[in-house]
Amino acid sequence: MINARFALLCFLFLAPAFARARTLEVCASCAYNTIQQALDASRDGDRVLVKAGTYKEPTLRITKKIALTGENYPILEAPKGQEILVIDADGVTVEGLQLQNLAPHYLKDLAAIRVHRKGFFRILNNRLINTFFAIYLEYAHDGEVIGNTITGTAVNELSSGNGVHGWYGEYVCIENNTIKGHRDGIYLEFMHFCSISGNHSEANVRYGLHFMFSNDDHYANNIFRKNGAGVAVMFGKRIGMTDNLFDYNWGRSAYGLLLKEIYDAKIERNRFVQNTIGIHIEGASRVAYRQNTFQRNGWAVKIAGGCLDHDFSQNNFLSNAMDFVLNGRVNSNTFDGNYWSEYTGYDLDRNGLGDVPHRPVKLFSYIVTRTPESIILLRSLFIDLMNFSEKVSPVFTPAGILDQQPLMHPIS
Amino acid sequence: MYKILRYSFYDLMRSRWTYFYFGFFLLFTLALLFLSSDVGKVIISLMNVILVLVPLIATMFGIMFYYNSREFTELLLAQQLSRTQLFLGQYLGLALSLSASLLLGVGLPFLFYGIFFSAEIGNFIVLLLNGVLLSFIFSGMAFWIALRHENRIKGFGLAIMMWLFFAVIYDGIFLLLLMWFSDYPLEYVSLGASLLNPVDLSRILILLKLDISALMGYTGAVFEKFLGTGLGIALSFLSLGFWILLPTANIRRVALTKDF
Numbered sequence: 001m002i003n004a005r006f007a008l009l010c011f012l013f014l015a016p017a018f019a020r021a022r023t024l025e026v027c028a029s030c031a032y033n034t035i036q037q038a039l040d041a042s043r044d045g046d047r048v049l050v051k052a053g054t055y056k057e058p059t060l061r062i063t064k065k066i067a068l069t070g071e072n073y074p075i076l077e078a079p080k081g082q083e084i085l086v087i088d089a090d091g092v093t094v095e096g097l098q099l100q101n102l103a104p105h106y107l108k109d110l111a112a113i114r115v116h117r118k119g120f121f122r123i124l125n126n127r128l129i130n131t132f133f134a135i136y137l138e139y140a141h142d143g144e145v146i147g148n149t150i151t152g153t154a155v156n157e158l159s160s161g162n163g164v165h166g167w168y169g170e171y172v173c174i175e176n177n178t179i180k181g182h183r184d185g186i187y188l189e190f191m192h193f194c195s196i197s198g199n200h201s202e203a204n205v206r207y208g209l210h211f212m213f214s215n216d217d218h219y220a221n222n223i224f225r226k227n228g229a230g231v232a233v234m235f236g237k238r239i240g241m242t243d244n245l246f247d248y249n250w251g252r253s254a255y256g257l258l259l260k261e262i263y264d265a266k267i268e269r270n271r272f273v274q275n276t277i278g279i280h281i282e283g284a285s286r287v288a289y290r291q292n293t294f295q296r297n298g299w300a301v302k303i304a305g306g307c308l309d310h311d312f313s314q315n316n317f318l319s320n321a322m323d324f325v326l327n328g329r330v331n332s333n334t335f336d337g338n339y340w341s342e343y344t345g346y347d348l349d350r351n352g353l354g355d356v357p358h359r360p361v362k363l364f365s366y367i368v369t370r371t372p373e374s375i376i377l378l379r380s381l382f383i384d385l386m387n388f389s390e391k392v393s394p395v396f397t398p399a400g401i402l403d404q405q406p407l408m409h410p411i412s
Numbered sequence: 413m414y415k416i417l418r419y420s421f422y423d424l425m426r427s428r429w430t431y432f433y434f435g436f437f438l439l440f441t442l443a444l445l446f447l448s449s450d451v452g453k454v455i456i457s458l459m460n461v462i463l464v465l466v467p468l469i470a471t472m473f474g475i476m477f478y479y480n481s482r483e484f485t486e487l488l489l490a491q492q493l494s495r496t497q498l499f500l501g502q503y504l505g506l507a508l509s510l511s512a513s514l515l516l517g518v519g520l521p522f523l524f525y526g527i528f529f530s531a532e533i534g535n536f537i538v539l540l541l542n543g544v545l546l547s548f549i550f551s552g553m554a555f556w557i558a559l560r561h562e563n564r565i566k567g568f569g570l571a572i573m574m575w576l577f578f579a580v581i582y583d584g585i586f587l588l589l590l591m592w593f594s595d596y597p598l599e600y601v602s603l604g605a606s607l608l609n610p611v612d613l614s615r616i617l618i619l620l621k622l623d624i625s626a627l628m629g630y631t632g633a634v635f636e637k638f639l640g641t642g643l644g645i646a647l648s649f650l651s652l653g654f655w656i657l658l659p660t661a662n663i664r665r666v667a668l669t670k671d672f
Contacts, residue, residue: 296452319453367591373598374590376606376635379456380615381464382583 026074027051035060035068035076042066050074050097061086062094070096073127077101081108084131087115093122102131104159111136111165119143127151133161134182137191140169145177152181154205162187163204166194174199184210185227188217197221207232208249211239219244224256230275232258239265247273255280256297259287267292277302278320281310290314291411299325299365303333313337316410317360321378324360324401325369331400335360339407347408358406361397363390413497416488420505424477430513433469437517445521451532452622455539458518459618462543463611464579467550470510471575474554477506479564489672499667500660503555510547515540535621542614545652549610550575552659559666578611586612599634610655613648 024038024046025031032038036057038048044065052072059082062068068085076099078084084099099112112131115121121143128134134150137143145164154160163179166172166188176198179185185201188194189212196219201208208224209231211217218240224231230249233239239262246256255277259265262284271293272278278297281287282304293316294300300320303310305328312334317323318341326333337353345356364383368375377383390397424430440461444454478485481502488498518540527536554571561567586605590598606612620639638644 319456367587371590371594371598373594373602374587376602376616377583377587377612378619379460380583380612381460382580382587384460385580 023047023049025049025051026055027053039064039066039068050076059083059086061088062092063088065089065091067093067095068097069093070098070126073098075100081105081110083110083112083114085113087113087118087121090118091120092118093124094126095122095124096126098127098129099131099134100127100129102133104132104161106159109133109136109161109165111161114138115140115143122146123148128163131161133165134179135164137164137166137169137172140166140172142171144173144175146173146175148177150177150179150182154181154183157183157205160205162210163201166191170194178202179204181205184208185224186210188212188214190214192216195219199223200225202226204228208246210234211236215239218242223247224249226250227254229254229258230256232260233262233265234258234260235262236265237263240268241265241270242268244270245273246270246275246278249275251276255302258282259284262287266290271295272297272300280304281307283307285309287311292316293411294318294320294323296320298322301325303327308332310334314407314411315339317341318410322362322365322368325365326361326398326401327369329398331398333401335401335403337405337407338403339410340403341410343406343408345406352408354406354408358403359391359394359397359401360403361401362387363397366397413501416493416498416501417505417508420477420481420502421509423481424506424509425512429473429476430509433473433510434513434517437514438520441518441521445525451525451527451530452535455532455535455618456622459539459615459622462514462518462539462546463615463618466514466543466546467579467611468575470507470547470550471554471571473510474506474551475558475567475571477502478555478558479567486672495667496664499555499559499663503552503660503663506555507548507551510551511544514543514547518543535618538621539618542618545656546610546614549652549655549659552656552663556659556662556666559663559670578609582609583612603635603638607647607651610652613651617645617648 024042026035026038026048034057035050035055039060039062042048042064047067047069050070052074054075056077059078074097076084076097080103084102085094094113102110102112111133112128113123114136115138117139119141123135123145125147128148128150130153135145150163152160160183162184163182164174164186168190170192172191172194174186174196178200180202182204183206185204185208186196187210191214194217199222201222202225204227206228207230208227209219211233213235215237220242222244224244224246226248230246249256254275256272256275257279259281260283263286265287267287268290269292273295274297276298278294278300280302283306285308287310289312291314295318297320300317300323302325310333313336315338317338323340323342340358340360343354343358345354345358347354364387441458444457448454522536527533553574557570558567561570590602606616616639639648
């Protein structure tokens, strides 16, 4: 009796699976000539296989749980003022397509692929070329955006969109994408519990990665290079940032990483190389920095007033023009146990820790924050002499900012 | 003039101090290249040394050379030679021998290192060019001071003061002014002020090549916009050229009217 019921159950569950084994092919000489025809004919669980070719169709709205797969990257375009693909069902897979040429629109955020209030989507290995907004996740949850190549031609912020744009949602995984030439490479607003890893975000007009009002996200192993201003993390709690590379973010107001109103974040094993400012911190609290390397930045770390409980330890500060700039006289941040290439102390007891405390804030960096034009005197003999005498007997620089246990050797 | 130039050049090339100067740069550059694998960092370290030492040594050399060869100069003055040719020949011989020591001392180690196949070749050339220009400027200034002052102590003192002024004091006054007038927009003032000091100007030209990340902060915008353009670079070199022309013209003027 039990067996019979089990068999019945199995049948009920597997019946759709047998029916699902359909593949609907789309090409000039196939059963379906347009993708829209195939979508209309498809049922839940079908696979629509689009063969190489160019398909210029009005907005394709996927309303069934199907996989839309491209063979040899078929090209999809939409008429002017329309989006290319809208995912309007749970469990949709979009793979191997080339979506291109979506003109900027000043009233609507047109996107090449839009996910609208749905979940369990998978957007894999697509090419998005010259699209205004490339992938737009709107109230989307539990999805994957993996291995896409997103290339834009953004010139300024006004007429450009974001590579991956997230607006409300949770549990989205954005992995191994390459994003170039957009406004923000990846923009996440009200997106929680997301994981962003292995992406390469380069030459975007504004930020490589931009968080707003997002909590409990984690990004790791990404490369952010030559963006207008690196990565901005604003108004978020418990965000993890590990093993990323921030480099060559140069410019008037450029930085590797901007933290604004951030609480309880962890920043570990990142590398900041040749940025105008490595990390720029405004109004953030309770942030731990471990094993990061700051190399040849203009300013390694710039902390504005009102930042509490930042804990720097086991970081490498190598050949930055200025290691630290702090505004304000009150300091509740700690800097113990870092390696400073500027450190000139000694280690008599050979325990690997310098015997004299290191002062990371130089008089000159203090002057530059008050008189920015004086940066033109950088590396002048007078400034070196001045820094030296201030180091010997501090008068102007806040006395409390000390590394009591500077490391003698860099952390590898 | 060419004969005198050649004579003073060879005279200085045989001098112990030239070898010392050459040897110092050779060893220093070798040591830096040996200790650090990053050519960019070596060039930054060298920049600090070149900006401080080249003017100082050129100044000292210029003063010493004039006072030491004074008797020979008097002998030459008795010959049928124009004074312009005589003194300019001596000055150019001095400046050229200093430049040669610098170029060889710094250049040889980099040559063996393979600088021509490195990405830093442009920065390296800017560094050397600035070193050469500074040699010309400061040896000329020293020569002019020596010509003006018969009293050796006074001459030495003035020359040292001149070096100290350009290398240290100028920047101090500059910084004080910047801080006093910090309520005013000072970008163009600071640009102008740095154009007026050859040491500052060389430093900024090298920094713009090497340490641009720091200079490109929000105030760096003006500097970048100005010094990054053809006009800025032309003006900078024009200013450095003016600093060579100034002592040269004055050496000529003093030499023509001076009663030996």
